Amino acid sequence: MLLAITRLAEKGSADAALCKKYGHECRIVSPLRAEIRSSTIQTFVLAAADGEFDAIFFTSALPAQKIAPLLNPTITKKSRVIAIGPQTAKVLHDAGLAAETLPTFYSRDFVPYLGEWINGKRIGIPRADVPNPGLINAIEDAGGMAFEYRCYGLEPTNELLNFDEVDAVLFTSANSYKMALLPSMQNILPIAIGDITADAMQAGGLEPKVVGDGSLEGTLNALNIYLESVQ
Structure with a gap:
């Protein structure tokens, strides 16, 4: 497909x-663009270098790409560095940072992963300028202190997505669905990367036929299982 x-x-x-590993081809379509905030990144890097955080949580690969090369690998002697998934972890590892990886692909599992350790700890979170009150409230409810650095904004491209000859569309986030300009979805299989994205699609009137585990690989695996079931 x-x-x-x-x-x-x-x-x-x-x-x-x-x-390709799962037998498909893909086309990247971009309903959003990132507006990088260099001054915020620099502020975060300086704070991290000064040892202001007990843990740093990278919630996606993009901030890891922008920030990891600016961090001294010895930062891991001051702070636990935690990635939301293997792709983000790879970016950090490639920059020489010894990063832990959450066992799932959802920020809601960050606090359960840290457990009682989080009590009294300062958590630095470089991320997109998209509210995530669930994460912040969970950290604070567990006795931690959350310090968000919104190091890039997300703006709609306002361009009609190119679905020419496409068999399926895989939405990788709730915002990438809600802020997209979509052409006709007739005869196109709608796919959600995870349950949060699926909820946004359902609220917008588009029922996903496949829902992944929050990762691209898990979603491709779910897609192939679905395709086998409908043959």
Whole structure:
């Protein structure tokens, strides 16, 4: 199948190889663009270097790409560095940072992963300028202190997505669905990367036929299981 995958242009470099592994091709379509805030990144890097955080949580690969090369690998002697998934972890590892990886692909599992350790700890979170009150409230409810650094904004491209000859579209986030300009979805299989994205699609009137585990690889695996079931 030819899949359209909603990604920031900066984040789709590994998708083609992974899709090929599962027998598919892909086209990156970008309903959003990132506006990098260099001054916020620099403020975060300086705070991290000064040892202001007991843990740093990278919630996606893009901030890891922008920030990891600016961090001295010895930062891990001051702070636990935690990635939301293996792709983000790879970016950190490639920069020489010894990063832990959450066992799932959802920020809601960050606090359960840390457990009682989080009590009294300062957590630095470089991320997109998208509210995530669930994460912040969970950290604070567990006795931690959350310090968000909104190091990039997400703006709609306001461009009609190119679905020419596409067999399926894989939405990789709730915002990539809600802020997309969509052409006709007739005869196109709608796919959600995870349950949060699926909820947004359902609220917008588009029922996903496949829902992944929050990762691209898990979603491609779920897609192939679905395709086998309908043959």
